[in-house]
Amino acid sequence: MSIPFVKGHGTENDFVLLPDPDDALDLTPARVRALCDRRAGIGADGVLRVVRDETQQPDGTWFMDYRNADGSIAEMCGNGVRVFARYLLDQGLVERREFPVGTRAGVRDVRVDERGEVTVDMGPARVTGESAATLDGRRFPGVAVDVGNPHLVCVTDRIHDLDLSVPPVHDRVVFPAGVNVEFVVVEAPDRIRMRVHERGVGETRSCGTGTVAAVAGVLHRAGHKTGTADVDIPGGRVRVVVDEDTCTLTGPAVFVARGELDRGWWDSVGG
Numbered sequence: 001m002s003i004p005f006v007k008g009h010g011t012e013n014d015f016v017l018l019p020d021p022d023d024a025l026d027l028t029p030a031r032v033r034a035l036c037d038r039r040a041g042i043g044a045d046g047v048l049r050v051v052r053d054e055t056q057q058p059d060g061t062w063f064m065d066y067r068n069a070d071g072s073i074a075e076m077c078g079n080g081v082r083v084f085a086r087y088l089l090d091q092g093l094v095e096r097r098e099f100p101v102g103t104r105a106g107v108r109d110v111r112v113d114e115r116g117e118v119t120v121d122m123g124p125a126r127v128t129g130e131s132a133a134t135l136d137g138r139r140f141p142g143v144a145v146d147v148g149n150p151h152l153v154c155v156t157d158r159i160h161d162l163d164l165s166v167p168p169v170h171d172r173v174v175f176p177a178g179v180n181v182e183f184v185v186v187e188a189p190d191r192i193r194m195r196v197h198e199r200g201v202g203e204t205r206s207c208g209t210g211t212v213a214a215v216a217g218v219l220h221r222a223g224h225k226t227g228t229a230d231v232d233i234p235g236g237r238v239r240v241v242v243d244e245d246t247c248t249l250t251g252p253a254v255f256v257a258r259g260e261l262d263r264g265w266w267d268s269v270g271g
Ligand SMILES: N[C@@H](CCC[C@H](N)C(=O)O)C(=O)O
Pocket: 013, 068, 073, 074, 075, 076, 077, 078, 079, 080, 149, 150, 180, 198, 199, 200, 201, 204, 206, 207, 208, 209, 210
């Protein structure tokens, strides 16, 4: 039996998609790590398994089974869900440009426009308190934001010289399951710049949930509950709209390769 894959990215946050409509693939953490390995595998920040989901919606919704590069499971991936949505439309697995996608954080409504840009209704961004991260001996105060997955948004004066090859140290009482840490510079009321260290991955060139958390965190600091901003990340730019009840994320979804995994390799990395 062949195992097809697709490689894609959203603002250079890259993924291996594994179509698995019948939920038949044994995707172990070891196989996720092997797929994401940039030398011995395909290379990616995470894996998106494409599974049919009749449990959440009766009309044939699809479920995004997202895994971090280290094999761990996360609730949500904002860049991943854009790539996932475009894949479903391109493959004819959905008929309309607007449709729901199941995730561990709940069902998310997506819209794919004619140019392939994808807008996702990300649900609410909830500010849950304050905390801090320590990086290279320096303490960065931050705002804790929940976007389905946990984030710590640290506003600072510059980010270009931060060493994110090591994980920032966070408060394990506040974030018992770990946290994604965003370092943010406010460039203008409607434009921020961001770098991120992702839980289960390391520094990535973009994090969709992180961009939503960052805009919500910056607005919170300024005493606002709603607002719109462009977010510049190393991998490009996305647009975030924060409303009282929900947020939207708009950005690109790109495919770079399609192929077939070597069955012998897959069996050997089963773990
Ligand atoms: N890159 C993703 C977030 C992926 C999950 C994250 N690393 C976590 O563990 O919560 C995004 O685009 O949102």
